[in-house]
Amino acid sequence: MSSLKDGGSNDKGQLDDRLSAEGIAEESSGDDHGDTTGEKFAALTSPNGDEESSLRHVPAQANHLSKTPTNVSQRSTIARTLSVVRTRESGKDIGPPPDGGAKAWLQVALGHLVIMNTWGYINSFGVFQTYYTENLGHPPSDISWVGSVQIFLLFFIGTFSGRATDAGFFKVTLTIGAVLELFCIFMASLSTKYWQLFLAQGVGQGIGCGLMFCPTIALMPTYFTSKRSIAIGITACGSATGGLIFPAVVMRLLPQIGYGWTMRVLGFISMATLIPCVVFLKQRLPPRKSGPYIELASFKEAPYALFAIGMFMNFWGLYIGFFYIGSFGRNIIGVSQTISIDLLLVMNGVGFAGRLLPNLMADWYTGPLNMLIPFSFATGLLAYCWAAVKNLDGLYAFAAIYGLSAAGIQSLFPATLSTLTTDLKKTGVRMGMVLSVVGVAALIGSPIAGALVQSDNGGYLYAQMFMGSAILTGTLTLISARIARLGLSLGRA
16 A cells, blocks of 8 residues: 555556555456556446446546546545455455364354254154144145245245345344244244244244244355365254254153143243354355345356256155155054154154265265265155055155155255355355245145145045155256256266
């Protein structure tokens, strides 16, 4: 800065050197390389404050700066401008992700707790599906709307919470989401009618989960490079933790203290585990103030667009198994309520291995997309095999194997999505867009399955065929995304 204040030569090349020394880099496309120094300065002093757009809209008269002497006022303006630019978030260089260390792994541990209270709560909805169907007098398709709206909002709100994270509002977004989820859990404990549960557990809790889920998932890639998939896998294991804790609490306490206090206990568990997350989770990258909430141009990238479609198809059928395993056991096999909850616990419990091992293999050998495709295929195939289950032993086997393969999809999904974004400052918004697409699938998938159960007079064959067909279609689309990205080569993806 001192060289600019001291006067010196006004030669264009020297001013270029000073601008370069201050770390000012052009952000425009390749056709801007012929810009003069005056054009660069005019772009930097554009009143709209958006560096990317400013560099593309430069007044022609700015060229006189490279030819005329610079007076004191002009030098002062240059100094102030360069000072501002250096402190803007797009000009900071905070170095590469640490890819480990106590601080980074602490974020993973806290992220695990967030996912436990968001995705994990949703993975537990099967226990509520069975209980509400039996006690509220509503058909399965009505009850499944509660869980489906919850999933939809968890994903869909990611469009906004992801962009808020990019803009530097991670902590605010996380805190609002945590408070809203806790409030709605306690409100659900007071609910006695379907519409009350729909508003509290479906809408309110879904929004709270959505405000926490995408920002937390988007945070992990900013701390890791070579260990990114396993870090996201450990974070995603929170859904298995929640899928074990919440149904187990319901199973043990519901017969003893009733529905209301059982829900309050769940609320206190969530409160104790979310408070450390709100306090200690920390955004690493500086904010990206400018930029849209939705970057539709991203869908012009074939791998990104095909991946979004493929995951839509996968999640269209994925949660049917989690929602209906308990009611299938009760209505078709004839098991008790306790055993129906045990089946859900098995399905969620094996998720630890299903979330960790595939992500480890993806980090070490294949890349996440290459690993996601076989897990998607296996999950679709298992959905068809569900139709052959006729006894309790077979149902336990299905719950274990399906839970393993479905967990692989759930954990590899965000890991793969993170590799499709090269600019980490856009991680939040690009993740949020795909999460919104997936949210629509999750919204309508389970209610469609419930309607198919009703049309089959209580049978599950139609729902099982729909589930398997949707997931296998997703597999084929993911293969297309992989080809669009790397062709037919055998490289990592």
